[in-house]
Amino acid sequence: MARLRKNIIQTIITQIASQFLAVVSGIFIARALGPDGRGVMAVYLAVVALCTTLFSFSIDAALIYFVANGKISIEKLKGLAFLVLIAGLVFTIVITSIFLVCDPGILYPKDNVTIRYIVWVWLCVFFMLANSIYAGFFQGIQRFDLVNKISLLNSSFNLALCGGCYLLAIFGVMKMGVSEVMLITLCVYFANSMHWHFQFRKHFNYKINLHFSWGKDIKKFFSFIGIMHLSMFVNFFNGKLVIWVLAFYLDNFTIGIYTLAAGLTQMLTMISNPLANVLTPHMTSSDLKTRDSSFLSFSRINFAVILFVAVFGAAIAPWLLPLLYGKDFSSAVYPFWILLISAILVCQGRLFSSYMISSGTVHISLYATLVGFIVTLLGNFVLVKYFGMIGAAIANSLTSVAIFSVLLIVAISKYKLPVGKMFIISSEDFRQGIAVIKGKLRRKV
Numbered sequence: 001m002a003r004l005r006k007n008i009i010q011t012i013i014t015q016i017a018s019q020f021l022a023v024v025s026g027i028f029i030a031r032a033l034g035p036d037g038r039g040v041m042a043v044y045l046a047v048v049a050l051c052t053t054l055f056s057f058s059i060d061a062a063l064i065y066f067v068a069n070g071k072i073s074i075e076k077l078k079g080l081a082f083l084v085l086i087a088g089l090v091f092t093i094v095i096t097s098i099f100l101v102c103d104p105g106i107l108y109p110k111d112n113v114t115i116r117y118i119v120w121v122w123l124c125v126f127f128m129l130a131n132s133i134y135a136g137f138f139q140g141i142q143r144f145d146l147v148n149k150i151s152l153l154n155s156s157f158n159l160a161l162c163g164g165c166y167l168l169a170i171f172g173v174m175k176m177g178v179s180e181v182m183l184i185t186l187c188v189y190f191a192n193s194m195h196w197h198f199q200f201r202k203h204f205n206y207k208i209n210l211h212f213s214w215g216k217d218i219k220k221f222f223s224f225i226g227i228m229h230l231s232m233f234v235n236f237f238n239g240k241l242v243i244w245v246l247a248f249y250l251d252n253f254t255i256g257i258y259t260l261a262a263g264l265t266q267m268l269t270m271i272s273n274p275l276a277n278v279l280t281p282h283m284t285s286s287d288l289k290t291r292d293s294s295f296l297s298f299s300r301i302n303f304a305v306i307l308f309v310a311v312f313g314a315a316i317a318p319w320l321l322p323l324l325y326g327k328d329f330s331s332a333v334y335p336f337w338i339l340l341i342s343a344i345l346v347c348q349g350r351l352f353s354s355y356m357i358s359s360g361t362v363h364i365s366l367y368a369t370l371v372g373f374i375v376t377l378l379g380n381f382v383l384v385k386y387f388g389m390i391g392a393a394i395a396n397s398l399t400s401v402a403i404f405s406v407l408l409i410v411a412i413s414k415y416k417l418p419v420g421k422m423f424i425i426s427s428e429d430f431r432q433g434i435a436v437i438k439g440k441l442r443r444k445v
Contacts, residue, residue, distance in 0.1 A: 039252030067140025
């Protein structure tokens with residue numbers, strides 16, 4: 001448990017630092033592009049996220065699971081990861097080309113479709129798939145120190161590029177438009193891949209085994225990721241479908257405002273995502289009693305912290321957003337307030353899904369996301385049409401309520417987990433927290 005706490009604390013601290021650097025980088029980009037340009041970038045990034053989610057086949061989660069429990073050899077997992085990487089790139093090129101030829105307006109921003117932007121999508125997908133594979137191996141062996149180090153280096157490099165280019169643009173040395181921001185993004189992805197490459201050569205190797213057994217390897221691998229991948233893909237649309245709906249009914253300006261609000265609420269995931277990433281391999285390799293104890297303990301801590309951060313963020317948003325991003329983005333405050341509800345439930349649901357993955361019941365997450373998808377379809381196409389980005393924020397929050405309700409009902413009915421222990425901080429939690437802090441202080445002294 002001590003090692004688990006150490007990994008979680010280090011990972012969360014790293015994520016807070018990385019998110020802070022990302023926010024500062026986002027300020028430079030938002031001020032350089034304005035709402036319109038940010039809307040164009042948001043749509044192209046959504047296309048990258050769509051292809052990455054669809055064609056990754058949830059390889060990162062599968063690697064964490066199988067590397068942690070050793071049910072498939074490392075060499076065979078590297079072989080499967082290599083095949084997923086190549087297949088993902090090929091499928092991306094095919095699908096994006098089909099939309100480009102048939103009807104670009106369905107997938108891409110209006111009046112902003114060029115071949116170089118499509119090639120940018122291909123390259124981004126390739127590097128993102130590679131990076132998720134690298135991260136999956138290191139998270140599987142619980143080398144979160146390296147994962148945290150690379151994450152922080154990546155965020156620092158991103159800030160240096162964005163900040164430097166923004167200053168050069170202010171002094172008239174260069175232009176900082178959509179094309180330049182795309183190039184910066186690609187450079188950051190490439191640098192991230194290089195960091196992973198050097199660490200992978202040091203701790204693993206590139207020797208792969210492509211001789212798979214259908215029963216022992218292929219079937220086991222895809223039976224695990226099949227339901228989970230479908231769940232993640234459906235969940236992607238629960239969060240990203242709204243971007244294309246906004247593009248259909250409104251314009252890039254509105255997309256830029258809405259995605260800024262949505263992106264800021266995702267800062268809450270700097271707590272829940274690293275927490276879930278560390279807990280998943282730990283709970284997967286633990287017995288039932290340890291699994292339940294770990295989940296309940298960190299679930300209520302997670303809920304208390306994200307609730308506090310959300311309330312604080314809502315209070316300072318009206319004056320902070322215009323100050324940082326400019327008056328053009330002041331209307332992002334209202335969707336930001338509404339989306340905080342969604343963010344709290346998504347963060348808590350992330351831990352619930354982690355528990356169910358480690359318990360071998362990934363189909364529960366699929367059921368939850370399918371319920372959410374129904375709400376997404378009805379909510380987005382009705383509410384966005386009549387209420388614009390406020391309707392989009394409401395639809396997103398209703399989706400999160402539906403998904404989390406399913407996960408909570410299953411946790412209570414199937415796993416018999418007590419509601420109070422999942423959400424309410426206990427006196428024992430305070431005592432353990434004080435003990436950890438005292439221990440840290442003694443070491444420094």
